[in-house]
Amino acid sequence: MQYDIAAIVQGYAQGYFLMADDDDGLGWYSSRDRTLIPLDEQFRYPTSLRRVLNQERFTVAINRDFPAVVAGCANRETTWISPELQEIYLLLRQAGFAYSFETWQGDKLAGGILGIVIGGAFIGESMFYRIPEGSKVAMVKLVEQLRQQGFVLFDAQMMNPHLERFGAYSVNDEEYQTLLQQALVTRCTLV
Structure with a gap:
């Protein structure tokens, strides 16, 4: 199947994100409240994780190993990452927009975070772990990297208890759109 990668990137740049629906089709979604991971001193993590670090x-x-991170994120009982969306992520990677931020233990992939980078926005799509603490360490190290590179926004899309432990907070759509516009005109690179 052919995909219009420019149109997909444009959808993300407008504040939408792709998810598979119940019929395994793809749809564009948005949220009235958007979850952000702080890139300042509001970012926090448990003391036990500090010991692991x-x-x-x-x-x-x-x-x-970008394909393994995509597969790891999709490998759950209920997933919004359909085979079609996995293919789109691979195409977005080839076009320079999708990234996997990974933790490794020796030669074993421990965990990772999958995201889309547009300007100074990192749009987190999903995360997973195979070794305990693998995704948590990835989160801490990714935030450090985003700070160093001058990113404006780490969009986690939807709140969950795991993200709350890192200081994640919600903003309304108007605030989100303002931050997103600032991020889009900021030139950043993840590597």
């Missing part, structure tokens, strides 16, 4: 059990990589 200090032990340096994991190394981090970007796009070392």
